[in-house]
Amino acid sequence: GENVEQHPSTLSVQEGDSAVIKCTYSDSASNYFPWYKQELGKRPQLIIDIRSNVGEKKDQRIAVTLNKTAKHFSLHITETQPEDSAVYFCAARLGYSTLTFGKGTMLLVSP
Amino acid sequence: DVKVTQSSRYLVKRTGEKVFLECVQDMDHENMFWYRQDPGLGLRLIYFSYDVKMKEKGDIPEGYSVSREKKERFSLILESASTNQTSMYLCAGGRAGETQYFGPGTRLLVL
Numbered sequence: 001g002e003n004v005e006q007h008p009s010t011l012s013v014q015e016g017d018s019a020v021i022k023c024t025y026s027d028s029a030s031n032y033f034p035w036y037k038q039e040l041g042k043r044p045q046l047i048i049d050i051r052s053n054v055g056e057k058k059d060q061r062i063a064v065t066l067n068k069t070a071k072h073f074s075l076h077i078t079e080t081q082p083e084d085s086a087v088y089f090c091a092a093r094l095g096y097s098t099l100t101f102g103k104g105t106m107l108l109v110s111p
Numbered sequence: 112d113v114k115v116t117q118s119s120r121y122l123v124k125r126t127g128e129k130v131f132l133e134c135v136q137d138m139d140h141e142n143m144f145w146y147r148q149d150p151g152l153g154l155r156l157i158y159f160s161y162d163v164k165m166k167e168k169g170d171i172p173e174g175y176s177v178s179r180e181k182k183e184r185f186s187l188i189l190e191s192a193s194t195n196q197t198s199m200y201l202c203a204g205g206r207a208g209e210t211q212y213f214g215p216g217t218r219l220l221v222l
Contacts, residue, residue: 006153009151032208032210034210034211036213042215043201043213043214043215044154044201044213045213046210046211046212049210078204089153094209096156096207097210098144098156098159098169099156099211101153101154102153103151103152103153103154104153
């Protein structure tokens with residue numbers, strides 16, 4: 001089955017800096033890659049996703065890039081703010097099967 | 112707006128008790144999922160369902176069962192709760208090939 005590895009497990013940045021979280025996946029046929037944000041005590045919420053026919057997708061301060069050859073995808077957050085502090089999960093899916101999640105990255109943005 | 116609800120936010124049960132966790136979605140989605148979330152382990156899939164009365168084992172089904180008698184409702188059952196089942200349980204729903212939407216979670220403590 002699919003295997004997703006996520007790095008780093010924790011990330012501390014200063015407000016205004018950029019943050020990058022990276023994930024690698026094992027099955028080259030995986031075709032859907034969502035990112036979820038989970039604030040403390042709340043449910044994971046989708047923040048951005050990308051399909052395998054696209055190399056990059058942006059939504060305001062967040063972007064996701066996909067490198068199918070290397071089988072990795074990354075979340076980029078620019079101009080970080082304290083409210084970006086949360087746990088971020090990447091995931092990958094093969095076809096219509098289930099999502100396989102990474103173990104999460106705790107992002108802390110210090111004012 | 113998408114809505115997934117779970118019957119309890121917090122539950123305290125005794126070892127050996129039978130525990131029911133209920134999940135309801137109002138999105139008319141075919142797929143429903145049960146995950147458990149533990150620190151450092153991310154989101155692990157327990158069971159999922161692609162249709163009424165249909166169920167499939169996920170990565171960690173041992174000690175759990177599920178029931179899906181109606182499309183909107185997916186129940187997770189702990190036949191005989193044990194202390195190692197103390198965890199956060201997250202339900203999710205989604206259409207085939209699309210993203211998943213999570214419920215608020217049930218934090219279960221087994222004493």
